Amino acid sequence: MIWDAVILGAGAAGMMAAIEAGRRGRRVLVIDHASAPGEKIRISGGGRCNFTNLHIAPERFLSQNPRFALSALKRFTQWDFIARIDAAGIAWHEKSLGQLFCNGSATQVVDMLVRDMERAGVTLWLGCALGEVRREAAGFAVETARGMQLARAVVVATGGKSIPKMGATGFGYRVAESFGLPVVETRPGLVPLTFAEQELTWMRPLAGVSLPGRVSCEKIGFDEALLFTHRGLSGPAILQISSYWREGEPIHLDLLPGRDVAADLRAARQTQGRAALRTVLGNWLPERLARHLEEATGVTLPVGALSSATLDRVAALLRDWRLVPVGSEGYRTAEVTLGGVDTRALDGRTMQAAGVPGLYFVGEVVDVTGWLGGYNFQWAWSSGWAAGQAV
Template sequence: MIGEKGLQRKSDVIVIGAGAAGMMAAIRAGQRGRSVVVIDHARAPGEKIRISGGGRCNFTNIHAGPKNFLSANPHFCKSALARFTPADFIAMVDRHGIAWHEKTLGQLFCDDSAKDVIRMLLDEMRGAGAQLHLGTEISGVERVAAGFRISTGQDVYEASSLIVATGGKSIPKMGATSFAYRLAEQFGLEVLETRPGLVPLTLDPGLLETVAPLAGISAPVEIRHGRTAFREALLFTHRGLSGPAILQISSYWREGDEIVVAVEPDIDISAQLKSAKQLNGRQSAQTALAEILPKRLAQFLVERENITGNMADLTDRTLQRLAASAQNWVVKPSGSEGYRTAEVTLGGIDTAALDSRSMEAKAVPGLYFIGECVDVTGWLGGYNFQWAWASGFAAGESA
């Protein structure tokens, strides 16, 4: 007992954060025979798991590898990803009888509900003897002779190892905070600039008004930013641009940059327009283009290029210009929708301060940072969950 403060709880490992990475770390540490306590301020564990993948949790991607992650040190993630792979997580899912399917591009989803994954992790934690304390606010973290002391409103927790898995700033309504970054700085670790990732992009009022008629339209595109390109769907919204292709490129985009949109990248629109001119010269350019693109988008592009008359009256050069308006469309977003809708946080705790095999702080033995709070950010499509599982496993294997 510690006077009026309440109970002093001692364990081998304390995990702060009951999300994907934290629960995985607790499972692995417990499986090694370590006594584990998991603390979270939320009332329920795995809230970001619950809402992910439209409620079905895109729990990994079979293609996950270092090339799918952004970091100031692109090599840092290699060790953890190699030691706990998508196949390892799939094996756990299969052991628990959770049905799943591959959607597209290696993305794996639960057939039923993301809650199945949360239940699986909680069952694994119980099996490993980990204790879970929810609705617990932390008031202080300090280094002591025995390791680390965590103070809450009621109790004091002590452990030789402390694993921080409190995520980044994305989706604050789910309880996201800057806790991990503040704690890292408290212990002398550098935190790199953070910004929203996997987030819709916004347009300035003038451009937004111009493209307003396109709101609600979705189309397959290739989005390019410098040498980086993604081929997925784009969605025009009342605020700007969204859809998987935009979310992907948003992690590379910075304010002031342009992106290039190519609608229906697998179609040679110029050639198809020229063919349409030969087959039916009496039709309008809008009608011909609407055979390839959504009707409202075709109308928008034809009007934007100020093209009138029948196809027979249009030169090949004019048709090429119309095709280019669809397939070499340069757009300069004004910003992003921010952490409110961002799926992840880019940047974070500098990997130079961490051991890539264990996720332990090099200058603070016993202190580990895992998951989204670290400067490792995956693409859209299950990659960030795989990083959570892998980095959590790495820390749990060492703590």
């Protein structure tokens, strides 16, 4: 039998493409080497699946061509996916910054997608290894552990390299390169940052300390929580900035965003003159961090004895604490992969490869990476939907 479409990968984008193609009457086969579909969906959002975001916009996606994603995102929006969640009876709630989560388990989303595939007549093969994909007269031949499969179209939805313990590989990039398509250099994204030993010496005692702050790099910044760890820095603000940070660059921490710290310290000099600096800082910051910052400033006198210049120096540290990471925790803990199949080689409306009719790339394997908070799932839904309308 010749399939109308063979979809490689049973993640968010692959299942979405399969549903749409199946609903259009196509004979669709989805193949995944994992033993269960939608594993990244299942573990996302602490098991509650941050399935989209209310504030989807092209500038919140990283790519060599950020506007590439616009067509798919406009044609299948967050509101469209929310409607499917509602129709499936899945209760959800909004958290901070427009992030939408299931009230219950993320498996509800996986179950919805699998059910929709079944209703659309899609065939799903799990635990099936993939081999070479090559052009044939009738379309494509896909080597699988269950034998050669022929298809008029192939949709590559194999994800990126992030979280290899879940079976993530660079398979999709190799397929692209085998057809002569360019691949933008890949690297871990949305990942904790690591530091040299001299920094870790003082960071380790702060492990577990979390606080709201602003983390910036170059011209971009994020106001979210940051977390000290035994290996460096994590938390939403750090994960966000990691996608923009490059080796050798500093990051800047504002520990009290929105406050006039210099004015607050001057006021404390009048009202808490006998207090140590760590005590005053402890009014606004976690106690362990306040102690470290006192040591970092070298201040030993009580606040009442400090000059305005010294208070300004302390305020400058709190508002712009410059740190230089040495790296990240890598694909082991990265939530996404930056880079991927070059968008210049794809049609933004259909996700079809230029010069290779019938070959499509969707989801994380493409050089489109969203911010933390449901953006990458929305790209998966939107790009999968777009390919599913075309195969």
